Amino acid sequence: MRITQRSLALNSLRGLNGNLAAVSKLQNQLTSGKTISAPSDDPTGTNTSMLTRQGMAGNAQQARNISDGHTFLDSSDSALQNMLDQVRRVRDLAVQALNTGSSSSASNVAIATEVNGVRDSLIAQANQVVQGKPIFGGVTSGNQAYGLDGTYVGVGGANGVPVHPVTRRVSDVEAIRVDITGPEAFGDPQSGKDLFAVVANIASHVGDATLLTTDLSDLDNVINGMTKAAADIGTRSARMDDAATVNSSQALALQAKLSDTEDVDLPKTIMELQMQQTGYQAALSVTAKSLQPTLVDFLK
Amino acid sequence: MSTFSGLNTAASALYASQRAIDITGQNVANANTDGYSRQRVDLQSIGGSVVPAVWSTSNEVGQGVNSDSVIRIRDAFLESQAQAQHATTANLTVQSATLKSVESSFQEPGSTGIQSMMTNMWSGWSDIANHPTDPGARAQLLQRSQTLVAGLHSVAGALNSEWSNTRDSLRTQLDDVNATAKSIADLNQAIKRATQAGKPSSELQDKRDVLILHLSESVGATSTPAGDGTLNVTVGGVTLVAGNSALQLSLSGTNDSATVSTDPPVIKTSPGGTAVQVGGTAQGRLASMKTLIPGYQDQLTAIAQQVATQVNAGHQAGFDVNGKPGEPMFDDGSGNVPVTVNTITAGNITLRITDPAKVAAAGVDPALIGGAVSADSNNADAMYQQRLLDTGADAVYRKMIVALGVESATAASNLGTQTVVSSQVDSSRDAVAGVSIDEEMTNMLQFQHAYQAAGQLVSTINSMLDDLMNMVR
Numbered sequence: 001m002r003i004t005q006r007s008l009a010l011n012s013l014r015g016l017n018g019n020l021a022a023v024s025k026l027q028n029q030l031t032s033g034k035t036i037s038a039p040s041d042d043p044t045g046t047n048t049s050m051l052t053r054q055g056m057a058g059n060a061q062q063a064r065n066i067s068d069g070h071t072f073l074d075s076s077d078s079a080l081q082n083m084l085d086q087v088r089r090v091r092d093l094a095v096q097a098l099n100t101g102s103s104s105s106a107s108n109v110a111i112a113t114e115v116n117g118v119r120d121s122l123i124a125q126a127n128q129v130v131q132g133k134p135i136f137g138g139v140t141s142g143n144q145a146y147g148l149d150g151t152y153v154g155v156g157g158a159n160g161v162p163v164h165p166v167t168r169r170v171s172d173v174e175a176i177r178v179d180i181t182g183p184e185a186f187g188d189p190q191s192g193k194d195l196f197a198v199v200a201n202i203a204s205h206v207g208d209a210t211l212l213t214t215d216l217s218d219l220d221n222v223i224n225g226m227t228k229a230a231a232d233i234g235t236r237s238a239r240m241d242d243a244a245t246v247n248s249s250q251a252l253a254l255q256a257k258l259s260d261t262e263d264v265d266l267p268k269t270i271m272e273l274q275m276q277q278t279g280y281q282a283a284l285s286v287t288a289k290s291l292q293p294t295l296v297d298f299l300k
Numbered sequence: 301m302s303t304f305s306g307l308n309t310a311a312s313a314l315y316a317s318q319r320a321i322d323i324t325g326q327n328v329a330n331a332n333t334d335g336y337s338r339q340r341v342d343l344q345s346i347g348g349s350v351v352p353a354v355w356s357t358s359n360e361v362g363q364g365v366n367s368d369s370v371i372r373i374r375d376a377f378l379e380s381q382a383q384a385q386h387a388t389t390a391n392l393t394v395q396s397a398t399l400k401s402v403e404s405s406f407q408e409p410g411s412t413g414i415q416s417m418m419t420n421m422w423s424g425w426s427d428i429a430n431h432p433t434d435p436g437a438r439a440q441l442l443q444r445s446q447t448l449v450a451g452l453h454s455v456a457g458a459l460n461s462e463w464s465n466t467r468d469s470l471r472t473q474l475d476d477v478n479a480t481a482k483s484i485a486d487l488n489q490a491i492k493r494a495t496q497a498g499k500p501s502s503e504l505q506d507k508r509d510v511l512i513l514h515l516s517e518s519v520g521a522t523s524t525p526a527g528d529g530t531l532n533v534t535v536g537g538v539t540l541v542a543g544n545s546a547l548q549l550s551l552s553g554t555n556d557s558a559t560v561s562t563d564p565p566v567i568k569t570s571p572g573g574t575a576v577q578v579g580g581t582a583q584g585r586l587a588s589m590k591t592l593i594p595g596y597q598d599q600l601t602a603i604a605q606q607v608a609t610q611v612n613a614g615h616q617a618g619f620d621v622n623g624k625p626g627e628p629m630f631d632d633g634s635g636n637v638p639v640t641v642n643t644i645t646a647g648n649i650t651l652r653i654t655d656p657a658k659v660a661a662a663g664v665d666p667a668l669i670g671g672a673v674s675a676d677s678n679n680a681d682a683m684y685q686q687r688l689l690d691t692g693a694d695a696v697y698r699k700m701i702v703a704l705g706v707e708s709a710t711a712a713s714n715l716g717t718q719t720v721v722s723s724q725v726d727s728s729r730d731a732v733a734g735v736s737i738d739e740e741m742t743n744m745l746q747f748q749h750a751y752q753a754a755g756q757l758v759s760t761i762n763s764m765l766d767d768l769m770n771m772v773r
Binding site for chain 1: 332399400403406408411415416419422423426427431434662664669670672673674676678684685688694698701703704706708709723726727728730731732734737738741742745
């Protein structure tokens with residue numbers, strides 16, 4: 001093949017351009033810190049990257065859901081514990097009232113008054129509101145679970161309406177229930193034997209040993225139910241903890257995966273850049289040497 | 301044999317060497333001229349008369365050298381190959397560039413593309429699921445849905461303007477093609493006249509070849525010699541330039557990317573109106589306008605429709621804060637009820653709901669709970685889970701982006717290969733037609749020496765004649 005000065009120059013230029021393009025690509029990767037700046041850089045990587053980003057967004061949202069669910073569960077738990085303490089006080093008072101021999105009618109009145117007081121406090125606690133929702137009110141859109149007279153005004157679990165659980169989405173495949181309705185925790189209001197009815201009965205039956213004994217066993221049933229509800233909440237709280245652990249380790253894994261897919265491998269890229277630069281400089285110096293001389297230089 | 305014939309021989313030698321040095325000068329002067337083909341004096345020895353005639357006999361010694369013809373060294377096969385390869389390269393360059401710019405319209409992968417807008421919208425539903433009675437969460441969802449709508453509009457707009465820009469570029473390019481075709485016709489005329497007059501026209505031919513190669517890149521033109529020194533230029537089987545007359549090309553068809561399928565853009569001759577199968581850059585631009593860009597516009601519209609279909613269906617299954625069933629979230633901006641999904645495009649998709657109270661988060665029918673309004677958030681959670689659907693908008697969108705990446709990467713790699721092929725043909729052309737300074741310098745020395753020798757010959761014959769004359773004195 002015949003080689004001319006012009007073809008030599010054009011070939012050199014093409015080679016130099018190619019070199020410079022490679023340097024520029026590496027430089028771009030290093031300055032942006034990303035290996036994928038457009039889908040065509042790595043279509044498979046793009047797919048992984050988009051899936052991972054979607055996963056990370058879901059993960060972050062679920063982390064929010066989990067902490068939110070925790071708040072709800074913790075509030076329910078502490079409300080139940082407080083109420084249990086007070087119910088035990090009611091039980092003590094009822095037992096005290098049963099000891100008819102030692103109590104006068106004045107002390108009976110005092111016991112009845114105190115029980116009524118505790119009942120009001122229990123109703124107030126059962127209406128506790130978290131994030132704008134009464135925690136024992138089921139799916140009610142109102143702001144109360146129980147009326148002031150102790151009737152259930154929440155939605156779900158009573159009056160023929162099934163329980164509609166309130167849940168928090170903690171992973172793509174799992175949603176944990178965070179609420180417990182009033183009827184579930186304190187007994188079915190329709191039976192007339194729920195917490196507030198039983199406590200009201202105790203207050204009115206002080207002085208009547210027979211009725212009070214029945215009330216006391218009703219109260220024990222209610223206490224059992226409340227303890228069970230508290231245990232239920234505790235179990236769910238533990239599930240929520242597990243979900244949080246899974247969630248945060250998943251967050252780390254996803255972040256690592258995204259970084260693996262998108263981020264520049266620094267040592268490798270810097271090495272490549274060095275090599276490319278060396279190549280580029282060599283090409284420059286060779287081009288400078290080969291383009292200069294022609295026969296003209298040697299003719300006298 | 302004539303006494304003076306030796307002088308004639310020497311004179312022809314002097315003339316030949318001088319002419320060769322002149323041509324060397326021309327070659328060196330044009331060593332870097334684009335499209336210049338090196339020239340060479342075609343030296344022919346002049347023999348004695350070989351056919352004996354009455355009263356005429358050959359002295360059997362040649363009569364010197366003929367240096368009248370100057371030839372242009374060029375390989376016609378390589379030229380036609382270059383035309384084809386340059387056309388293909390130009391076509392692939394445009395297609396690759398179009399795909400790159402489509403890619404940049406989508407801004408993926410990243411946190412500013414449509415994917416993250418969709419993800420944000422679904423997360424908004426999950427926030428509502430946490431706080432179904434909080435108007436703030438509902439307002440946030442509406443904002444995020446609106447952002448998604450704006451994102452779809454913006455990408456649709458970017459694709460649309462890419463289409464319009466391509467069309468404008470093609471129009472301008474055809475003006476250039478028409479001017480070039482006219483120049484080629486003019487050059488044909490000049491070359492024809494020069495050929496008829498027996499004058500050399502190498503430089504004009506070089507210029508014409510450059511213009512034809514330009515047309516090859518532009519519209520995939522090829523050339524065929526017509527015999528009288530002129531070249532006919534054809535594009536896709538249609539003769540664009542014949543002798544000294546040139547046809548014009550013009551672009552017709554829709555100027556709106558939405559009606560490409562019914563009225564596709566086409567290049568026609570004028571006059572004549574024959575549709576031309578162009579190559580080169582014009583082919584790439586036509587392909588961008590007919591398939592590449594509309595293809596992605598259609599896919600984006602399919603995604604907008606998918607978003608509308610699944611969100612509307614999901615939303616209508618729920619109940620708002622007043623216990624009423626949810627209304628469709630998205631429509632085509634007409635406000636018609638019921639919403640027809642088929643008229644929705646990425647450019648006109650509109651968020652219908654502006655009142656946060658109308659966001660249907662609840663999944664429990666008030667009729668089932670004794671007429672009370674449910675504050676559950678089952679529907680909001682179901683909406684959140686839509687992001688995981690196998691055939692949902694997210695998955696369809698991701699598939700499209702990956703396919704775009706593959707198509708663009710393939711186009712770029714094809715272009716890379718084609719560029720190498722094309723540059724190899726260019727190198728081969730240059731190897732034949734290019735000027736080598738070393739070679740020219742060698743020729744120069746060679747002819748200089750020949751000139752000196754011929755000069756020596758003249759002075760030798762001169763002194764011989766002197767001697768002859770002195771004999772008679």
